[in-house]
Amino acid sequence: MTLMMTGYLKRLYNLGARKFLVVGIPAVGCCPFQRNQNKTGGGCKEESNYWSNKYNEGAKSMLQAMKTEFKDVNYAFSDSYNIVLNFIQKPANYGFVEVKAACCGLGNLNADVPCIPISQYCPKRTDHVFWDLFHPTEATVKIFIDIIFDNSQQYVSPVNVRQLLWNRGKKPKPRL
Template sequence: MGNKSFLPSFLVGFALVLSLKFANAQMVPAIFVFGDSLVDVGNNNYLPVSVAKADFPHNGIDFPTKKATGRFSNGKNAADFLAQKVGLPTSPPYLSVSPQNTSSFMTGVSFASGGAGIFNGTDRTLGQAIPLTKQVGNYESVYGKLIQRLGLSGAQKRLSKSLFVIVIGSNDIFDYSGSSDLQKKSTPQQYVDSMVLTIKGLLKRLHTSGARKFVFAGIGPLGCIPSQRIKNQTDHGCNEGSNLMAVAYNKGLNSILQELKSNLNAISYSYFDTYALMHNIIQNPATYGFTEVEAACCGRGKLNAQIPCLPISKYCSNRRDHVFWDLYHPTETTASILVDAIFNGPLQYTFPMNVRQLVTV
């Protein structure tokens, strides 16, 4: 009888300790995520005509539920790992939340959408996505809901301590690379300059609606992902044209971030040099525990990149060996390594501070 009464008390006490530990671990009130398939946690599941979906096997094979969730990954993605770092649950997909359920917005929400770009229309080959302009518009709607719930000063105080994560731009470069029309209209540098100018305007809108702490991930070496490597006829080398555009965009983004920091009130940010770290991983895979840097884990054909990761595709038995999960996206292991660097990274990869430092500003 004593044991029966002791067990529930013990469990209640244990649960209380766990909850206190979790509460102490929470470093920010909320995370709002904007971007593309690198951080989409399921918004595209709710888009009826989009082909850019990951709600089928073999995606999610290493996720805790072992099921596809809409993440373009074998498991968790960067949005999940960053939320864990700051002691929050993963921000839910915006399209999964009822507009009336404002409590769901209190710890943040994800607006990210597979196929999305800085420009509207980067999804034309995939049918449907939520471009960054629309994502920012959706956030402005959430901002209004938070003001209704907390009052203007309460909402602004909460948002000023929250993180605004932005991971986008790859699809715009893919769009340019595959479009003779876009190439006729502008040079690669002119196109990248337009990307930077557009995102600058959107960042100003976010600032007007309470955003103060930004986490930016620069574009990685796009020319080295499996879908780009297979375009080289003679070997599996990287596509230097895509890489040069990524470098040019990252340079422009850094420039406007420094400008906005000078001109807008109380902005702080952490810029992550995705390009530098991914390039280092590809050049020195053994240092990070990888053995395969060219081929995708899941797919078919040359480098497993001629046919996407579909239920009919093959997938590798040890995902930890591979840098890339499918023809476009990193494995869960790669995403974890990237977020470790975003959060704790040295100035080599994070500028002017890492996310651990950003949350204390």
């Protein structure tokens, strides 16, 4: 997969792109659908999380290799895996109450049936990490964006998105 991504990024480079934001794959094994499929009783599906991590490692290596090959390339890689895992492991830090069940759906963890008009909806969407079987809530996305935009290298590297946009912290000179 990273070989395919390398080809796409090189094509974009040849078209003039010099800055890239690559969003890693989150802990997909912890989404309601995967938890519902897990035979261990609703815990995160470790095999899926293993492959998410492997993909992210490959993507980071690919970006580092691209930076070595093309000195004028700059990038930010978001560690979506650990950001989402942190939401799940320390929900109160982010204002979340429910980390396993979907806000919208039917059945166990609201993950037996996707979000449809007759689905059960949670009373407070901002309490949930997940909206449906797979997707985060708007509250989750807002916090995620804030983290990758302004956070330190703990979750986004080698620079955050603000630094990437503003040439590694230098604000562009106004055009006259």
